[in-house]
Amino acid sequence: MSIIYEDLEPGVIDTVMIMKALENERPTGEAGRLAAEEGIILQEVTSLRLQFLNILKIDHLWMMTSLVELQLGNNIIEKIEGLNSLVNLKELDLSFNSIKVIENLEKLVKLEVLTLFENRISKLENMENLVNLMIFSIGNNQIKSRNDVIYLRQFPCLRSLNMAGNPCVENGDKDFQEYICAFLPKLTYYEYHIISAEERATAEISYRTILKRLEETEEKERQSRMEAEARAKEMAFHAEAFVENLDRDQLFNAMFENDANGKTLLTMGEAAMDVYNKFHDETMKVIHQLFKLGLEQHEIRQEEIRQYFKCVDAAKEENKISSQQYIESFLKRKDEVFLDIHNILQAVDKLADTEETSDKGEYISRLQILFDQFNDERQAAWYKLMAKELTLYEQLEETNGNFGQNINDLVSTFTEEAQSFFAQIRNLEASYNEEMSEVANAYLTNLNITTVPVSPELKQIMVNKESLNGATTQSHDFRLHTIDNRETQLLTRIHEWVKEYCDEITIGETRNSRKKVIEINHFLDIQREESEDLQASSLIAMTSLLPAETVESSGPQTAVPQDTKEEGEDATTTDTEPPESSATEEEGEDTADTVPCESSTESTAAS
Template sequence: MSRLYDTVEPSVIDEDMLQKAVEEQGPKDEAGKIAKREGINFSDVLSLRLDFKNILKIDNLWEFTALTKLQLDNNIIEKIEGLDMLVNLVWLDLSFNNIEVIEGLSNLTKLKDLTFYNNRISKIENIDALKQLHVFSIGNNEIKDIKDILYLRQFPELKTLNIANNPVTRDDKDTFKQYVAAFLPNIEFLDYRLLDQQTKAAAYEKYQTQVEEQIDKDNKARAAAEEQERKRAETQLHKEAYVEFLNTAKLFEDMYADDPEGNKLNQIPEKLMTVCQQLFEFGLQEYEKRKAEVDMFWECVNEAKQENKEMGMDAIKEFMKEKKRIFAELVHMTDTKMVDNKLQEYNDQVTSLWDKLMGLELQLVDQLEEIIKDFERNMQDLVSVFLESVQAYLTQARDWENMHNEKMIESATSALEKAAKNELDEDVPEELKMLLVDKDTVMNAVTSSHDVHLLKIDNKEDDIVTRINTWLKNMIETIHEEQEIQRNRMRVTEITHLIDHLRDEADLLDLVQDNTFSKESLKGGRSVRFATGSVTGKRISNHPGALAEEYSIDDTEITTSFTGLSVDGDEGMKSEGDIDHDTIERLEGQENAAVQGHSLRLSVEYEQKEGKDNS
């Protein structure tokens, strides 16, 4: 059923294995060469295949945060681990391994296709978080309990199930098929075969009573889960408002939890509860104000960035129009001085574009800096108002505690006098009677109780103050780092890459113009090779500025002069040939050169008799 250890030593997923796999499965040809030379960032990889590598343990995959497809089949993996960071995973293949327990998948909430075919799994469990699961394969395992099928009812998107060749399916395949069809009505394919509506209807009729009972159980469980989620969300809201449990008696329960003597003396005073309820309601109101301020801040930031982006795009579009015009003129020029002047005009346009884009970036930096300063000031004001009110409410709580303590002293003194005269009421608890034997014991208990209560109130205040100040500090630091530093660096890098690429295009065009050959150069032994197809495809999309083997200039027709001879391009050309001195003599004076009935486009690649020189 599962792979056995063989003579090959178990492998470890290390840097070398990952690098090799990424390079082998990455871009091919010239793009692959460039990717290998520049290095592929693991965080950009979308698909990774690590099958048939005798891997024993899943490890070192934490950098592949963008990964959507992972193949780990046909290894000797025993435990599912090390996948927590792969939160974008959609497709996971762990078939043909030695896995016994399904675990370690709770973070993979985007998973749609999951296969455990041919392992040692005996129970379907621990995949509750995979609500988007569409395909699930667990065939050829050790599933014995038919109730495991009921576990899969919680996945409404599950359409394909493979569970063949498990103990649970071997006794009566037809009965098992009907059970699945009845209890998993959304399944369309079972063990790679279609479950038609007729089969589902017959199965439901057979198991109708059990199915309806199960539906009732599911509804109750769903309602309980929804209520639990509602409470969790409510508690989270209260935590974000820094007033959690202040609408309950928890603070006072905590006060008396560490104060057993005080608990014997008195119950929680109602006025303290009132103060806490007021603080709770005020805290929620202030939270809404802070949230509105944060939302408004991000709206302003995004609006400023979008406006700046549109102005930058307009500048680039305007430049591209000028570039097209200049290149169209350049490729037909034969006069060196005119070419130089036109190239200078183009470079001036590139410099102007650089100035515009960098100016827009500096403008955005100033805008964001001003927005962040205003936001920081407003948030500091809101937090200050909140903390002042918190301190005022808790000061009021201390006052009530002090008043409560004074009453406790009076009550304790009166109770001591009654105890001395043996006049205590019959309903007084026995524990309190034991406490009232000695005056010092009673007064120490009252004082200790009071100190504990004040400490709890102080701790609550410190907790609120510390948490909200930490939240504000971390948020502002993150905004400065992400919106000012990182964003600015990325934008400047993008602009630099764009400008470098535009200058490269000018250099390339200049190169084509410089390689204008005369009869004399051909007599000297140089031949010009004509390449099949058009001279397009200079830039590889994911590598700005990278050069392919054949060059292009933005899909512009290239015309290169040979002593008055023009050679035009045509993508329909199917042959190669050399233009030598005799050809030049024969065709000189013609407006267009034609060889074998095809007009040609000149390749920048050429060779010399003395040796090869590829440009």
């Protein structure tokens, strides 16, 4: 039973409570000081303890997506809620609260340890998604039926269980433990005591007959689930091809499902049924052709998509390798320049006590040349890398345009053929309506000259020719409306898909290009800062070792490189103008290499 602390008001979890709890868990000493300086980032917190706080409601945990362990025991919580965002949670302690129902755990698929000891729960339910559950404590609750033990058979990882203190333990702990051993064969610990092989063998003998029937029932249920999953997977695939519910007679049945008059007319006799069966067979042939077309066209579109990504990925890989090689070459030259600079500084340091100012001045000039050389190479690197990225961006832009045109052409081909099939179905329906009207008129004529038993529904239609024509027209319109709706659904969905898909590709490539530009700028900013720091330290060293007039006259001057865009700027490769000078060439490399692509997408991809 949960304990209420009179000195604390019942409350809701809020940010203040969370931050206070995290601060109390902060380590002491130097580690605590460093942690305080860094601050608390809720998105990165992995463990949280909120115990003995009279918490009534769970809230404000949505931002703690990295949480692995959550302890909320010894409060007055009445409902499990507010945990959907904790997708990485592995341990959840809700013991000693006032919870009545197990619920809202669907998103916690990684949960391994669940403690609900000492609550008011009367049934095990809503835990189907906890496929990784290993330790479950549900003792001291209000579970009355032993069938709840059967519910736990669905958890393949469950190894430790505690159900002590529940009403279902009616015949003594020993008997219930035997029941547990028999029906949970994978369980290793019950009430934190290991289950021996002898206990398990005895339990299986005691419940052999019941176990056999249960296993047979579970096998049938498993087969049903597998069939349902296979059907759901198949339907999802058909939906991707935009021909869902066309593999069987769903569309045909839908034409009569809510058509009371159409169904009633079928009771006129054998002639009406012959017309109906003929309509069914001919319509199903066309529907099957439409379904087959949808699957074939879907595979053609998927192949186009595969070839597109194969081409794009190859181009990006070529660009990546080329850029990496250039960066490695640049860094190698940087190391050589910086080594020369350090060697000069060491030589100047050795000449500090001599009077050879002419030699010192020569070293200063050499330093200046080296710094200027590195700044020039850094600037050339910026132009080179940006030119590579710009070339890739422009060629991918062309590739995306060609792909969009190709995929739209494929969609147009499919929709035109699909519309022709729907037109055939409408023609068949018109013929059916005409033939059924003839049968109905003949039936009405025969009804006027003979006495034939007629159902009240059919009698209402057969009052006269006017009422009969009204009924057949209404049925005709309903069937056409059903066909038109299915055609509109197909056309609308596929056109929405192709637009969203192409837009997503374009937006994704633009985002990737901007990210690459930021990376290039960031990398070269680091190189610039290193150069400036080394140049500043060199100037200090020269100032301390040489006369002031020597440094002022020939000391190294800070080169001002061309500004690059800051990391936070919304930069795109389309804002970058590659240089036309020889700075864009390195050892005879071309700024753009063409990657051949065998896709039907007529494009070239950049390296």
